Amino acid sequence: xxxxxxxxLLDGVxxxxxxxxxxxxxxxxxxxxxxxxxxxxxxxxxxTLRSNAGFSLHVEHGLERLDSxxxxxxxxxxxxxxxPFPPELxxxxxxxxxxxxxxxxxxxxxxxxxxxxxxxxxxxxxxxHHADELGRQYPRLTVEPDVLYVDEDPVITSAGTAAGIDxxxxxxxxxxxxxxxxxxxxxxxVPPHRDGGQAxxxxxxxxxxxxxxxxxxxxxxxxxxxxxxxxEQLAARAHMAPRTFARRFQQETGTTPYRWILxxxxxxxxxxxxxxxxxxxxxxxxxxxxxxxxxxxxFVRALGTTPAAYRRTFRGPQAA
Numbered sequence: 611x612x613x614x615x616x617x618x619l620l621d622g623v624x625x626x627x628x629x630x631x632x633x634x635x636x637x638x639x640x641x642x643x644x645x646x647x648x649x650x651x652x653x654x655x656x657x658t659l660r661s662n663a664g665f666s667l668h669v670e671h672g673l674e675r676l677d678s679x680x681x682x683x684x685x686x687x688x689x690x691x692x693x694p695f696p697p698e699l700x701x702x703x704x705x706x707x708x709x710x711x712x713x714x715x716x717x718x719x720x721x722x723x724x725x726x727x728x729x730x731x732x733x734x735x736x737x738x739h740h741a742d743e744l745g746r747q748y749p750r751l752t753v754e755p756d757v758l759y760v761d762e763d764p765v766i767t768s769a770g771t772a773a774g775i776d777x778x779x780x781x782x783x784x785x786x787x788x789x790x791x792x793x794x795x796x797x798x799x800v801p802p803h804r805d806g807g808q809a810x811x812x813x814x815x816x817x818x819x820x821x822x823x824x825x826x827x828x829x830x831x832x833x834x835x836x837x838x839x840x841x842e843q844l845a846a847r848a849h850m851a852p853r854t855f856a857r858r859f860q861q862e863t864g865t866t867p868y869r870w871i872l873x874x875x876x877x878x879x880x881x882x883x884x885x886x887x888x889x890x891x892x893x894x895x896x897x898x899x900x901x902x903x904x905x906x907x908x909f910v911r912a913l914g915t916t917p918a919a920y921r922r923t924f925r926g927p928q929a930a
Contacts, residue, residue: 612712612785614648616679618699619669620722621655622662622688627716627774631683633798634778644793645786650675654699662688676702679711681781685774686717691743700726707764714766714781716774723765724748732762735777737770756914775800823858824848828870835875836898841867871898876912879905883921890917 615635617628628651636649653659653669660666676682682703703713703726715723720736723729724744729751736744741755754760759768759777761784768777779802783791788802795802827848831839844867845855859867875897882893890902899905902917909917 612647612680612781613645614679615681615683616650616652616671616675617683617685618652618654618673618676618702619659619667619685620653620687620690620695620699621659622690623659623667624686624688624717625661625663625665626771627685627687627719628661630716630772630774630778631685631714634775634782634794635681635683637797639794639797642793642797644790652676654696654702673698673702676706676711679706681712681714682706683714683716683778684719684722686715686719686771690718690721691740691747695722695725703728710764712764712766712781714768714777716768716777717770720744720767721747723767724751728765729762729767732765733760734762734765734767735760735769735773736767737773739770772800776803779803824855824862827859828863831867831871832874835871835878836896838898839871872908873912875899876909879909879917880913880920883917884924893917 615631617631617636619628632649632651635647638646640646650671651667651669652671652673652675654673657670657672658666658668684703699722703723707713707728713723713728717737718740720729720734721740721744724734724747729748731750733752733754734744735754735757738755741753745751745753757769758773759766759780761777761780766777766781768774775798779791779795779800782794783802792802827844830847831844841856842852844859845852848855848858850858856867859865859870863870865873879893879897879899882888882896886893888896890905894900894902894905897905899908906916909915909920913920915923
């Protein structure tokens with residue numbers, strides 16, 4: 611059972627990510643018949659720690675508090691992607707897993723779990739900003755860059771900031787049922803489960819071609835996203851044989867013409883959903899998807915959420 615929870619901190623801890631764990635597991639809601647956790651905060655680097663927001667924290671417990679925890683949570687902090695971690699902390703995390711405890715990271719706290727070797731051979735989540743660096747430093751793990759959290763029991767990892775809420779509520783739902791998780795979520799005024807993943811929050815327009823071989827064709831494609839085109843038609847516009855054009859396109863953009871135009875269409879759909887009141891049919895026509903059903907299918911494949919849900923997220927429920 612999930613009863614004993616500890617958040618372990620390092621110097622430079624992020625207050626919000628710490629507060630997520632405190633809010634879910636450290637708030638007494640017994641007046642509503644909800645579980646009360648034996649919750650504590652422990653330090654891996656002395657009794658007084660700096661937060662990255664400019665204030666200090668006095669922490670009562672040291673690493674010995676981790677030895678009795680059912681769940682050890684590691685919030686994010688400054689420079690976790692590049693700093694060393696105390697060997698005693700890494701040993702304590704490994705001991706916890708060995709005796710059956712779970713560990714959970716919020717955002718860049720995943721670097722601590724990776725340094726302890728707890729993610730070797732496992733999938734994990736992290737804020738999209740850190741995904742490449744995490745994979746580079748720890749090639750034995752598999753980064754899932756688009757998801758909000760990954761549960762590879764007994765290790766749970768979450769993406770940036772508020773995704774920690776999703777991971778904590780997921781664990782409560784798993785251990786104590788959906789009713790408890792839903793009631794905690796209502797008290798926090800957050801959804802008990804969010805649709806989609808990080809992909810819908812990432813700003814990532816495709817890079818421009820580094821030379822002029824297909825540059826003019828790219829500009830034409832961007833201006834005519836509503837048209838159906840073939841590789842043969844694009845190659846003719848570039849005055850190349852289709853196979854030569856496809857090879858040059860791949861070399862200069864890192865993708866195929868089909869994938870390039872599909873991604874540009876999704877990006878345009880995102881802009882229209884965020885900035886206009888156009889109907890789904892109108893957006894589907896302008897973006898070259900043809901029908902609202904086709905728009906929905908490709909949007910879900912690319913971003914993990916529906917166009918209507920995306921519009922609600924970025925414009926509010928009145929815009930759906």
